[in-house]
Amino acid sequence: GALNPHRVADALRAAGRPVGDATVLAVYEQLRRDIVGAGPLEPLLRLPDVTDVLVNGPGPVRIDRGSGLERTDVVLGSEDACRRLAQRLVASGGRRLDDAAPFADVRLPDGTRCHAVLTPLAQPGTAISLRVPRRGGFTLEELHAAHALTEEGLEIVQQVVAARLAFLVSGGTGTGKTTLLAAMLGAVDPAERIVVVEDAAELRPTHPQVVGLEARQANLEGAGAVALRDLVRQALRMRPDRLVVGEVRDAAVVDLMAAMNTGHEGGSGTLHANSAGDVPARVEALALTAGLGREAAHSQLASALDLVLHVVRSRASGVRRLGEIAVLERDAGGLVRTVPAVRFAPDGQLASGPGSRRLLGLL
Incomplete structure (x- = not known):
C-alpha cells in the first residue's frame, strides 16, 4: 500500500521501537525521500x-x-x-x-x-x-534589482515588449536566457494570449494567458515522438498573440521564422550563441538541417527578426546580466549581420553603438 505516517508508526511498533510523533515523521520523511x-x-x-x-x-x-x-x-x-x-x-x-x-x-x-x-x-x-524550476518567475523589476538589467536596460526591454518586436535572447550556457525571456513575457499585456513551445517546460512565465506545448521523446520502441517543429505548426492554429519557442535548437527555427513572417508579431525565443554576432550563423546552421539554403535562411531571418538581446555571465561574480542589444541588417551580399545598438558594461555604463538609431526607430 501507499507509504504514510500511520504505516511507519505501525512498523516501528512491530519492531519494538519507541514511537513518538517526531520519530515517526523523521523516519517517514527519510523513507519518502529514498522511495x-x-x-x-x-x-x-x-x-x-x-x-x-x-x-x-x-x-x-x-x-x-x-x-x-x-x-x-x-x-x-x-x-x-x-x-x-x-x-x-x-x-x-x-x-x-x-x-x-x-x-x-x-x-x-x-x-x-x-x-x-x-x-x-x-x-x-x-x-x-x-x-530546478524557479517557484514563480522573476519580474523585469526584480531583474533590475538583482543587477541583471540597468535602469536604461529595463526601460528598453519594457519598450521592446510593448512594441511587439520579434526578438531572440542569445547567450551561453547558464547565462540567464530563459530567466530574461520569462520576465519579458510576464510584462506582456494580460489581454494577449501567449503560446509557448518547448523541448522541456522551463519558461513558466507569470501571465494569465499562457498555453504551453512540450515536445516528447520516442518511447523504447521508437514510437510516439513529437518534434518541436510539429508543435510550432500546431501553435499557429491556436490563435497566439505571441508565439514563443523556449529554446531554438533545431529545424523548428524555420517554422518560427515563417510564423514571424506571416503576421505573428512579438515572436520570440532563446538561442545558444556565444555573442550576438554569432546569431545569424547559428540560425543559418539550424535552418540548413531543415533543408533551407543559405540565401533563403538569411532572407527569412532579415524579415522575421527585429532584435537580438545577448546575456552574459560574469566569471568572477557569477552575476547574469543583459550585455548587449543588437539590430539586424543585410550586407552587400545579402547576408544578415547583427549591428550593436546598445552595450551595457559590467559597471552599468551604457554605450551606444552604430545600430542605436535603428533601435530607436523600432521602439
Whole structure:
C-alpha cells in the first residue's frame, strides 16, 4: 500500500521501537525521500536560490545558487548508490535507465528536469544533472534589482515588449536566457494570449494567458515522438498573440521564422550563441538541417527578426546580466549581420553603438 505516517508508526511498533510523533515523521520523511523522492539530494533541491544539483559519480554533490558551482556536504558513497538513485529518479519521470538505455532526460513530478547518464558512458561514474524550476518567475523589476538589467536596460526591454518586436535572447550556457525571456513575457499585456513551445517546460512565465506545448521523446520502441517543429505548426492554429519557442535548437527555427513572417508579431525565443554576432550563423546552421539554403535562411531571418538581446555571465561574480542589444541588417551580399545598438558594461555604463538609431526607430 501507499507509504504514510500511520504505516511507519505501525512498523516501528512491530519492531519494538519507541514511537513518538517526531520519530515517526523523521523516519517517514527519510523513507519518502529514498522511495519516491530525490533521496540524499532532496534537501539540496529545497535550498533557496538553487538552480542546479550535479552528481559526478561517487563523491561530493555540487550545486549552483547563481554564483557558480559549490561543493556540498552531501556525499554519494559508491557507484552503486549513484546508479540506483539515477534509475529511481528517471523511473519517477516515466522512463527507463539501464545498460540498454544508458541515458535519459525526464521531468520529475515536481517539475525538476533530470538528465542522467550511466557509467561507463559517464566517467568517473554515473552523472546526474538536476535543473530546478524557479517557484514563480522573476519580474523585469526584480531583474533590475538583482543587477541583471540597468535602469536604461529595463526601460528598453519594457519598450521592446510593448512594441511587439520579434526578438531572440542569445547567450551561453547558464547565462540567464530563459530567466530574461520569462520576465519579458510576464510584462506582456494580460489581454494577449501567449503560446509557448518547448523541448522541456522551463519558461513558466507569470501571465494569465499562457498555453504551453512540450515536445516528447520516442518511447523504447521508437514510437510516439513529437518534434518541436510539429508543435510550432500546431501553435499557429491556436490563435497566439505571441508565439514563443523556449529554446531554438533545431529545424523548428524555420517554422518560427515563417510564423514571424506571416503576421505573428512579438515572436520570440532563446538561442545558444556565444555573442550576438554569432546569431545569424547559428540560425543559418539550424535552418540548413531543415533543408533551407543559405540565401533563403538569411532572407527569412532579415524579415522575421527585429532584435537580438545577448546575456552574459560574469566569471568572477557569477552575476547574469543583459550585455548587449543588437539590430539586424543585410550586407552587400545579402547576408544578415547583427549591428550593436546598445552595450551595457559590467559597471552599468551604457554605450551606444552604430545600430542605436535603428533601435530607436523600432521602439
